[in-house]
Amino acid sequence: MKIYFKIILISFAMLFSASLKAQHKIGLVIHGGAGNISRENLGPEAEKAYRHKLQEALQAGWNILENGGSSIDAVTEAIQILEESPLFNAGRGAVLTHDGKNELDASVMNGRTGQAGAVAGVSTIKSPILAAKAVMENSPHVMLSGRGVEQFAKEQGLEIVDSSYFFDKRRLEQLKKFRKTEEDRKKEEGSLQYIPGNPLLLNPDQKFGTVGAVALDKDGNLAAGTSTGGMLNKQFGRIGDSPVIGAGTYANNATCAVSATGHGEFFIRNVVAYDISALMEYRNLSVKEASYEVIMTKLQKKGGEGGVIAMDRNGNIAMPFNTTGMFRGFIQKNNEPQVSVFP
Numbered sequence: 542m543k544i545y546f547k548i549i550l551i552s553f554a555m556l557f558s559a560s561l562k563a564q565h566k567i568g569l570v571i572h573g574g575a576g577n578i579s580r581e582n583l584g585p586e587a588e589k590a591y592r593h594k595l596q597e598a599l600q601a602g603w604n605i606l607e608n609g610g611s612s613i614d615a616v617t618e619a620i621q622i623l624e625e626s627p628l629f630n631a632g633r634g635a636v637l638t639h640d641g642k643n644e645l646d647a648s649v650m651n652g653r654t655g656q657a658g659a660v661a662g663v664s665t666i667k668s669p670i671l672a673a674k675a676v677m678e679n680s681p682h683v684m685l686s687g688r689g690v691e692q693f694a695k696e697q698g699l700e701i702v703d704s705s706y707f708f709d710k711r712r713l714e715q716l717k718k719f720r721k722t723e724e725d726r727k728k729e730e731g732s733l734q735y736i737p738g739n740p741l742l743l744n745p746d747q748k749f750g751t752v753g754a755v756a757l758d759k760d761g762n763l764a765a766g767t768s769t770g771g772m773l774n775k776q777f778g779r780i781g782d783s784p785v786i787g788a789g790t791y792a793n794n795a796t797c798a799v800s801a802t803g804h805g806e807f808f809i810r811n812v813v814a815y816d817i818s819a820l821m822e823y824r825n826l827s828v829k830e831a832s833y834e835v836i837m838t839k840l841q842k843k844g845g846e847g848g849v850i851a852m853d854r855n856g857n858i859a860m861p862f863n864t865t866g867m868f869r870g871f872i873q874k875n876n877e878p879q880v881s882v883f884p
């Protein structure tokens with residue numbers, strides 16, 4: 542009798558632990574860029590369109606997580622939807638370089654394996670985030686750039702498009718406006734000095750529209766990804782923080798997953814995404830404390846504008862930004878997508 546009782550008890554314990562495992566919290570956070578965004582300069586129609594697209598991306602990534610998919614797949618799915626929308630500075634509708642071209646950067650990182658993939662300066666790969674994922678999964682490298690990555694993408698069977706696919710007229714207007722201001726200042730001041738952090742590199746409405754996502758899947762694995770057109774009027778093959786692992790993107794199951802948006806030069810110099818993880822690892826800070834310390838204190842002191850989304854392995858999230866707004870949203874168990882733009 543006693544032995545039967547023991548068997549029943551053990552079976553119950555096994556069932557209980559299995560159900561606990563299956564119930565691992567899942568979560569998804571996304572952003573569509575930080576910047577000088579106010580209700581007045583955005584307008585109600587545009588705000589509605591942004592909110593709608595962010596919700597769509599959240600829902601698509603969430604469906605993957607809910608059906609047992611991986612955090613990597615959820616992150617890349619959500620980002621792909623934002624890349625396809627001309628609203629954001631990623632994929633279609635990305636900002637233009639000084640020469641009027643689109644040069645796109647993206648990266649992704651798997652918090653379980655510590656593997657990462659990135660592409661920089663691409664102009665014919667339809668989805669830079671999928672190319673970054675292919676680099677991570679199917680190449681011995683972490684970061685590929687320029688023509689080489691386009692060759693690699695073809696071999697991987699990724700969709701290749703004419704570079705005009707990314708072009709958006711509004712971006713041309715934006716570039717013209719920017720170049721005009723630049724010319725006017727050159728006339729006034731003689732020459733323009735590009736010093737680190739010079740706001741001249743910022744676009745006229747100072748809106749970074751990079752997109753990113755972080756996710757936690759049912760197996761407790763974190764992932765992060767970021768995709769961007771970089772910064773308006775960038776020159777000489779400039780690469781920002783978005784494809785730089787540790788600066789614009791980072792994921793580690795032991796700490797957190799991070800995706801950044803903002804003035805890339807500052808994010809690179811301050812290794813922002815990794816710094817948040819390091820503060821959690823070495824100083825035992827929570828994801829909220831670590832990300833607020835980096836964005837609101839360390840980065841702000843140096844004049845670096847932008848924000849991050851971050852999530853820890855328990856699904857706790859943080860979305861600090863030191864600009865007036867950041868397009869962002871999250872979705873967690875039993876919740877509808879929550880989207881916001883302003884503080």
Ligand code: ASP
Nearest residue numbers: 749751771781802803805
């Ligand atoms: N961080 C990006 C870059 O510097 C810009 C952005 O967030 O929109 O390339």
